[in-house]
Amino acid sequence: MKNKIPLHHFQWNLEMLKIPYEELYAKKCFVPKVALIDSGIDKYHPELIKKINIEDSFDFSGDDSDILDLTGHxxxxxxxxxxxxxxxxxxxxxxxxxYKISNDNTYRIKNLINAIVKAIESEVQIINLSLSLPFDKMNQSTIDIICKLFEKANSLNIFITIAAGNQNKKIPPNFTNRFNNVYLIGATDRGGLKSSYSNYGAIDFLVPGGDWRQVEFSLDDPIVTCFPTYLHTMDQLNNNIGISKGYCIGYGTSIATAHCTGIIAFLISDYFDKFKRILKPNELYSILIKLSRLDKSEDSLHGELSFRNAHINNLWRNIF
Structure with a gap:
């Protein structure tokens, strides 16, 4: 082991967001259902095992591996x-x-659509899509199908977060912008600036996603998270910096999207605790805009999300 870096060094993301969940969580409040449409999950991970609804989860990848995560994503x-x-x-x-739809860094649109359908049927509150939509490769028929699903989700007060992608390219206005329950998410670094890789343009919000700069190498920008305990992909890096098995550091708009999902889950839970009903899409959208810090760049439509300059009770007061 070369150096041991404390884990809190890689948890700057929480300081940036300042989500005030401690008091709410202590109340055993409303528990939002989150559909994780991705590469699966380490269902035995000690951080996650108690949070997974195994019975309602499903493998759409067709490889008979259940929902076991074989990539770590x-x-x-x-x-x-x-x-x-x-x-x-x-x-x-x-x-x-x-809802597992892939075993690698690609996925079939058919699997994605089937998973979204299943998530809506399961009456989740949030659908997390930490995967980028191939806007330039989708035909109109596919777009129409996805838009109908987004409309159905909107009518049921289901929110959808989508990763903007990691190619550092400008995304033009697209069909996701029509829906106030669908959020395209870009990433910021530790300084609150757009991450070097993050796509930008017609995306809704920027959220911490970390960075990994090749020119000026630094361990200041990655974010620590969970990793399958049975995979060895991160072993060498973990040994070098002193991170235990089952954890890793990472970055990407996928990470940023997960942060946005966490923010929305907190807001849904806090709102239900106070008003005894689920937030509606137009209501949540208003709150997220109030939480955003719009800069003068062209990186996003509404800027960076954070509770830094907001008091949660003031957010709810007289907003609707």
Whole structure:
């Protein structure tokens, strides 16, 4: 082991967001259902095992591996959303319903559509898509199908978070912008600036996603999260910096999207605690805009999400 870096060094994301969940979580409040549409999950991970609804989860990848995560991606996303033991996620009081659609870094649109249909049928509150939509490769028929699903989700007060992608390219206005329950998410670094890789343009919000700069190498920008305990991909790096098995550092708009899902889960839970009903899409959209810090760049439509300059009770007061 070369150096041992304390885990809190890689938890700057929570300081940036300042989600005030501690008091709410202590109340054993409303538990939002989150559909994790991804590469699966380490369903035995000590950070996640108690949060997964195994019965309602499903494998759409067709490889007979159940919902077991063979890449680490889905487990990393889940850790950012709701870890609470060794590390902290955004909001630990969630129920994860896992829909596995892939075993690698690609996925079939058919699997994605089937998973969204299943998530809507399961009456989740949030659908987390820490995967980018191939806007330039989707035909109109596919777009129409997805838009109908987004409309159905909107009518049922289901919110959808989508990763903007990691190619550092400008995204033009697209069909996701029509829906106030669908959020395209870009990433920021430790300084609150757009991450070097993050797509930008017609995306809704920027949220911490970390960075990994090749020119000026630094361990200041990655974010710590969970990783499958049975995979060895991160072993060498973990040994070098002193991170235990079952955890890793990472970055990406997938990580940023998971943070946005955690923020929304907290807001849904806090709103239900106060008003005894589920937030509606137009209501949540108004809150998220109030939480955003719009800069003068062209990186996003509404800027960076954070509770830094907001008091939660003031957010609810006289807003609707």
């Amino acid at each position: 889905g487990t990393m996303v889940a850790g950012v959303i709701c870890a609470e033991e060794v590390i902290k996620g955004c909001f630990p009081n969630v129920e994860l319903i896992v």
